[in-house]
Amino acid sequence: MNDAFKALSDPTRRKILQLLKEKDLSAGDIADQFNISKPSISHHLNILKQARLVEDERQGQSIIYSINLTVMQEAMGWFLGMIGTKGESHDDERK
Amino acid sequence: MNDAFKALSDPTRRKILQLLKEKDLSAGDIADQFNISKPSISHHLNILKQARLVEDERQGQSIIYSINLTVMQEAMGWFLGMIGTKGESHDDERK
DNA sequence: CTTATATTTAGATGATAAGCTAAATATTGA
């Protein structure tokens, strides 16, 4: 969970996720969307992979990346818990 | 928005937000919950403030911090857009 | 006006992180 928040803190990685939301892409196709070297993009993809925000699968020469929404939904859960009524979750709350 | 994601990437700051979700607290009361020096906590609070995730107001000697859910709701919106059906938001999508 | 309390600011340090180039690995096809 912490890894996911860390991964999401970088704008390049968030943009990668938005691209993958549209459709699966190879590492090279992703790199083409940025003014950043391929090795750097590969590094970002690795961070996203460790956070389990993306998955990869080799297809011939290419490695195809796809988004994994499971962790994103968990993060959303954190926000939902946050946005609930202030102080609601007290056991000793008076009615 | 980027500031918010950056601010949320630190576990100490996320815990501060969770404390403030329960009730407003002074800077000192917040610092007491961590094994981190008061200046460091002050620094974290400043980052949260710049991201507009918290607000502060002086009350006598103390400065009281409170959570501001507006930006958090915006971040939630980002997640919602992300979790929508893969590829849905194309203009040229065929029905 | 002096002291005590609460918080922040300043300045320094060590750890993380993002970026690069060059080299290594893996796959395909001639």
Add this chain to the structure above:
DNA sequence: TCAATATTTAGCTTATCATCTAAATATAAG
């Protein structure tokens, strides 16, 4: 097997960040 293509790994540099101590600021109380 050799050359081309796709991606990652290694190693380095620079910048950002979390943390600390010491000093500064602001309010309250005697």
